[in-house]
Amino acid sequence: MAKMTMVQALNLALRQEMEQDEDVILLGEDVGVDGGVFRVTDGLITQFGEDRVLDTPLAESAIAGMSIGMAVYGLKPVCEIQFSGFSYQTFHQIENHAARMRWRTQGRYHVPLVLRTPYGGGVRALEHHSESRETYWAHTPGLKMVIPSGPRNARALLVSAIRDPDPIIFYEPKALYRAFREEVPEEEETMPIGKSMLVREGKDLTMISYGAMMRPTLEAASLLKDKEGVEAEVIDILTIAPLDDEIFVQSVRKTGRAMVIHEAPRSFGPGAEIITRLMEKAFYYLEVPIERVTGFDVMSPLFSRENAYIPNAQRILRAARRLTNVRNDE
């Protein structure tokens, strides 16, 4: 197995899917000759030609709308929106059409498109380049929303997303694009869309997170173990919508303590839904109120102050201590 960055792993997924299925078409701004501003589509235009990798004019709504037409026809478009901050120009196409075409036509048409877009902070970028707005998409019926957290699951989830018959918003944590490498098998690997994953076992509390926040969450979990002998169970949500509550509900029934960590603003963030599911399905197992460690309900700050906004291992650790220090027997 080769050790790959997330950029390389995503590139592998695209290349292999394009090799085995002529219906897979890439389109977006600078995805061809330039290989994408983050190089995720590097080399693909050379291998597959301009018919398979389209450098489009600069118009996000048209990239999404054209992808819908291609998908209705029967192709599998994978479009790239250069930064999620510009994806809002696609919103009416995704909400009004991509997510509804199957329903509207009683199953005659469906829209198997994947909209890839880098999200989140931590790369010292300009305004509109650091937001984490998964709630917008996750709130849309008919749409699926996936966020990987490392090279290996990014590759496997992207392959599954391309093959999925429903439209998928695929958020790529840009802070992790080149942050670390993982073994990624050359042979085909998929992961189910709509399933969360237990990534660290523990008995004392449950940490629920996804995307770029998985790193500080796992770091906090190992600090907790090393420093205080507290064993945190960690769950990677992976698919924000449709949300799989089975694994985290099971975990919290076991640990009785839960926290949710995300970079998105707190109010109405994915944490609100996750916690509600816990109230519905694990309330009587809870020892203490649930904690949220999230972005604040403000604009993503410009980069000199973004560390104050983005949750880090220390914030997560402090919240975990608040959770575990309160004991019923004290």
Added chain:
Amino acid sequence: MPRKEINIDDKVDYLSILDHNGELDTDLEPDIPEEILLKLYRAMVLGRKFDERLLNLQRQGRIGTFAPTSGQEAAHLGMIAVLESSDWFVPAFRELAAEIWRGRSLESYITYFNGFGEGAAIAQDSHNLPDAVPVGSQILHAVGLAWAAKYRRTDQVTMVFFGDGATSQGDFHEGLNFAGVFQVPAIFICQNNHWAISIPRSKQTRSKTIAQKALAYGIPGIQVDGNDILATYAAAKEAVDRARSGGGPTLIECVTYRLTMHTTADDPRRYRTDEEVTQWTRRDPIARFQKYLEVKGLLSEKKINDIESAVLEEIQAAVDRAEEEMKTMGDPMFIFEHAYAEMPPFLKQQREELAREIAEMKEEGSNG
């Protein structure tokens, strides 16, 4: 380095073949087979009569809100008649006669406008898209469909409809721009009916014509008398032939008029004069086409009456069938269908929840 004029080779034509007085330009008269001419006439009459019946049903409370089409039959029928069934048709929502031409059943309108999604179902073998309500958004889908048809090396073309209001939307400009850049086989048809609810065409754009907007995107544009079915047919034929043979997209502006309201919830007397409507009534697309066919010896008074009674009978039968069909369409559990390819677990739970609610409601009802 002088300041000088840039020569833009393109130009925009206006095309009229059969004017509202019945004057015919025989040099431009398209060669349309007689059976197609008669089929078009019948389709126009059916479109008009059905539109009138729908309005009538709406006023009686037998259907909900809908967007009438009367006056625009030539603008969309002349266009659609040129397509093969394997070509793609992307409607907005004011192409009644064209949708019927493409195989949509009359009863599906009645069920749909009674709030049943079943009415929007599309036959598996058809290449029609559903109505698109968000104005102009469907234009981009046509670009994608046309691109895909070209990629698969078919000779399919895609025809998309929209109104004058839609030409102010970004999606219109983005669509024409993409179509020009990728040279896709798409025909963009603007039914300029002069009014986007209460906003007149003159307040929609400062441009003299809508057709000229094509020039900015490097594609051909033409303005036609949209109430002249010979002109709309001829313009469509030219554009479709060009697209099919690899010549790329075309923008066609059909100058027409919405004789009634935007939707049944609209009162056009608030923003336009009766004189204007009367003036356009004189330019009715059906009247002049009928005269043309009479002169050609294809229609007689008897034949006209026969067609009208046959059309009215067809409409009545459809109304009866739809009202029968709707008796079996009440099941509220239907709302969970077709949201995803496979129903996710949380939706199954919500479906069970609704089923319980309904059961409990029934029980409470029966307990008094």
